[in-house]
Amino acid sequence: MKTSSRTQDPSPTERQEQPSGLPSLYDARAVESEIYERWIEAGLFVAHPERTVRSGGDRLPFVVMMPPPNVTSVLHMGHGLNNTVQDVLVRWRRMCGDETLWLPGTDHAGIATQNAVEKLIAREGETRHSLGRAEFVRRTEAFVAETGGTILQQLRAIGCSADWTRTAYTLSPRLSRAVREAFVRLFERGLIYRGHRVIHWCPRCLTSLSDEEAEHHETDGKLYHIAYPLTSAHSREEERAIVVATTRPETMLGDVAVAVHPEDARYADLVGRTVLLPLSNVEIPIVADEATDPDFGTGAVKITPAHDPNDFEVAQRHQLAMPVVIDETGIVREVMDAGGRVPDDLRGLDRFAAREAIVRKLTESGALVRVEPYRHAVRRCYRCSTVVEPRLSEQWFVRMKPLAQPALQAVREGTIRILPERWEAVYVNWLENIRDWNISRQLWWGHRIPVWYCDGCGKVSASREDLARCPACSGPVRQDEDVLDTWFSSGLWPFSTLGWPDETPDLKAFYPTDVLVTAPEILFFWVARMIMNGYAFMGEAPFHTVYLHGTVRDTNHVKMSKSLGNGIDPLDVVRLYGADALRYTVIAGMGLGADTILDPNDLERSFAPGRNFVTKLWNIGRYLLANAGDGEVLPLEAIPPEKLRRADRWILERLDAAIAACDAALGPARPTGDRWSPEVRYTGLRLNEYAEAARTLTWNELADWYLESVKARLATQGEDGEIARSVLTHVFDRALRLLHPIVPFATEALWQRLPGHQEGTWLAVAPWPRPAGWSGGSEFEIVREAIVAIRQLRGEYNLPPARVIRAVLLPSSRWSAVLQEEAELIGRLARASVEIGAASAEPAAHAVLTDGTEVLLPLAGLIDIERECARLRRELESLDRQLAAVRQRLNDARFLERAKPEVVAAEKEREAEWSTRRTALARKVASLCGT
């Protein structure tokens, strides 16, 4: 073991001043980095496939796949929360004896990374096109090599116990091979196809997007009503035009028809006739189509097949042309099949400028009938927020319905559970209505689509290996220019990271995995697709539990983000308060699935509780080492049970209760069979409850009560002192184990110094505690009650703790012996000299315990008894008056007759309550003032 770097170690001279060997203040910074290094050196986080039951070992595997952050991202609070949750689970299971694997890695993040690099080269005046594809990819690789993976380094600072020897990257050769394999298999199964249709297009990123990547944003827009004149006179004079409503007038240049509902009587006789498209002066037909909603707008809708997915389908049904009038950058021009539709003065305008120009022209010509404000959802690019332009193009799609089937069934039958439960409905709903997934991206950064086209014979080949010539005609081939959606590769994460498609020892031992921890935002992007892929390629679910945690927000409930400036840098928190404080705060404050609210303007308020808790732990440790020494302690089993004192039994019983509470809160780690039984399906993973149970044991029970009660015994030589030392050490040891997953650093630092610690053993892999079945702690409860009662009376009369006072206990018969025996202890903790059973007439403050034991605090000479008596008597008189009034009312027959029953009931209740209060007050007066 290295000692040179252990900066928290006091020098030999300090050691004398600090008999505990621990500095008085916990130095998180020094302790944390040093301990983390030693964990890594000891290889504690490295998983061993051969030790799992799946590979002939005796351990159950417990596997968590880290949601790969974007390779270029830096750690923010969201990552902090996400990874802390995972680390807590992983550390818990590791201590439980599972062969744990927490596999870390990063995502190449196609659009995001490409955008970042394009911004970078723009400073040099370059564009990706000026550089060319090969050079651009090279530059991006260099950028990733330089800045990528920072976040993984940062995760170590918050204590993540991931297996860094298995760090994965979606664009690595190994995972790229998995991507190709997956693509080709789906292609061969007919689940990947090429389609010509209207997709979401980002005119800034210059790529198509999936439905999920085009986010809806509520926007205040306008609904324009435009008259399209009929080309021939109609019987009814007033209907010389048909009015259509649109939010995007600029698309009218690409209109090929006007559609009405087949059963719409208003337009029945117009179907089959034609109108003249304003501005373009093209004659277009009026068609009848079911897709038209007669109740919206005028009931007539313009059809722009190339720039609207619905219109595209209408046009297909009616075999209409599909002129493209907006290009890939959002400029209005004649792109394809437009045939002079776009007036000269509109060509070259941006789509929004064109909209204004068109509205102006229509207003001038009188074709614009009406404009009304209209609030609707506009789709925007999830990466750059640019308004998405629907665009007709050639793309690759995955046929989702067959893949969704088993994924749906898995959640319906409980093979996979999603927590919180409510997300299961969302998941099911999405899968039931799933549409085909556009997976091609017109980007350069990503996995190039492994498809080759033969210009000779026209064959389209998907291939695992690069093709140089056509497998059919041996002619020259060219590879598809596009790359795959980033989420295609991350969807393979649970098995591609384990070596698939090879049958590696890792894959055998660690697939399927166990719990997936992530935020609900990527339930569809990622989680659902992993599940579908799990079934498609591995034949079984990739995990049995999806744990969806909340979002980190500021005090205004706004999501934290760097761009909004309301973020908290987890590394700042680590620097100021320590990683343990950060972890404790997020875990303790997190209801299942609830958002975490933190105040970026007041880190102290947010994180002090965590830091304070760690300080408390540290101080318990200091006391223990200073007073129980660091030599061997008596094993608990070696103590004859009858020699245990009441406090010993009590704390051991509390320990059992805490272990049970922690276990219940964390829940079963996995289902018992191949699916979750209804009884336990939604239990467990209540990390805040677990944290609370462990904290209460450590602080409120061990430190506040047991430690205080045991101080005198520790000072004594001999057997009882040894027993106290043993119990204290034992309970603190177990408390450290329970707490370790939440605050790993401080607990490890203390545990390593516990009396009897064996060199080379680690808390990180120490066995998780089990309840031992202790009982007999309840006798100590009456002792605690007596102490609290004396303290309360002391507080009531403002007697400073330094003032040792007399206290007289008149025990009920039941606990007489107990209180007698514990009188010294009671006195010490309540700072009083305790006498038992000597009732006297002297003036005393008075209280009654739950079992009837009376507590008297003689006050002669301590307070002005005359004044206090006068005050109490006034109080008693006032109470008597009120009581008399209530009783009179209740005795009044007329009141009982006329008042509402609930009023009578309330009065009766009041009478009972005041009557009880009067009894207590009267006793008080009697003991203080005499009768």
Next chain:
RNA sequence: GGUCGCGUAGCUCAGCUGGUUAGAGCGCUGGUCUCACAUACCAGAGGUCCGGGGUUCGAGUCCCUGCGCGACCACCA
């Protein structure tokens, strides 16, 4: 438009299948540097559990409704 969630102490939140006196942390008040800890200890105040109705012996918890937030989904232009 559809689906779902939330509204509990000044603040941030627990409160599981309805069951004694609704909890925690922070904050607040009073008292303490009591030899592990003032990043602490002791005691205390503070809640019509958003409003209204209902079911029940009993509702913070279940049902209906109103108000106020929020999330997700969405091919009525």
